[in-house]
Structure formats: C-alpha cells, structure tokens
Amino acid sequence: MRIRWIIFVLSALVGFQCFATPNPKVLQLTSDQGLINGNIHQIAHDDYGYIWFATENGLVRYDGFNYKTYQSLPSSKSSLSHNFVNTVSPESETSVWVGTMSGVDNFNPLTGVFEDFHFYNANGNVYMKPGIQVCPVGSVCFVRSDDRLLYYCEMGNDT
DSSP states (O other): OOHHHHHHHHHHHHHHHHHHOOOOOOOOOOGTTTOOOOEEEEEEETTTTTTEEEETTTEEEEOSSEEEEEEOOOOOOSSSSSSSSSEEEEEEEEEEEEETTTTTEEEEEOOOOOEEEEEEOOOOEEEOEEEEEEEEETEEEEEEESSSSSEEEEBBBBB
C-alpha cells in the first residue's frame, strides 16, 4: 500500500510538472508585420542583436520589433546593387557582406552606404555575376558564385 502511495504522489508531481512547462510557440513573420518579401534566401544574426534577411526584394534588418529594408535605387551609386539578395553575412559594426544577383556589396550600417564589388573577365571587363555565398575574413570576403568558382574581394580594392 505504501508503494502505491509513493507511485501516486510521484505520478502527480510529474504530471503537474508537465502542465507547468510552457508550450513554445512558433510564429510566422509575414508582410502583415512589415516583412517586405516572404521569399527568404538566408538569415543571419550579427553581434549587435540584429537579424538580417536576404530576400528577393532587398536586404532586411530586423531588431525584434521593426524592419528596415534596403533596396536598389537606380539613381544612387551607394544603394544595394540588386534587389534579389542571395546571401548576407554580417562581419562587424561597419561591415555587412551581401551577395546579390549582380555581384557582391559591402554595406556599412553606420553610414547607410553600399560599396559594390565588380567581377572582371579575362579581358578586364566588368560583368554581372551572382554572389551565392559570402564568407568574410578580416578585410577579405570570399565569394562563391553560380559557376561554383571561388572569388575574393578586398575592402577598398575594386580592381
């Protein structure tokens, strides 16, 4: 009889513990909350608490409450080079590498300026090449493109 009582009490405690554990919720972020595009190619988190989304309609920064969208503006040389963003990789407070359908950009969140890095062919002519994956290491950013070849960009050197 005593063993049954112990089993009953332990069962009751375990059952109570199960009901006391909150149910985690998975919520969807959509355009209803301000996300510009639901086609997300990559998500990255920086050291400053921001979440970055690479979308088919620009680069999006999320602070947990608000979205800030960066898009290509044809009249501006300091905007995103293309709205179709494949990848994003935050490196530091002043450097977020972005791979777009027209190449690679380096974004400075403090100034709001994008620097466009160009791909060159064997003749030295600029051509558009999508940046599919980026990996920053110091002042160099390694880039994998759609041809599966590896390229690299150096800050301040677009030659």
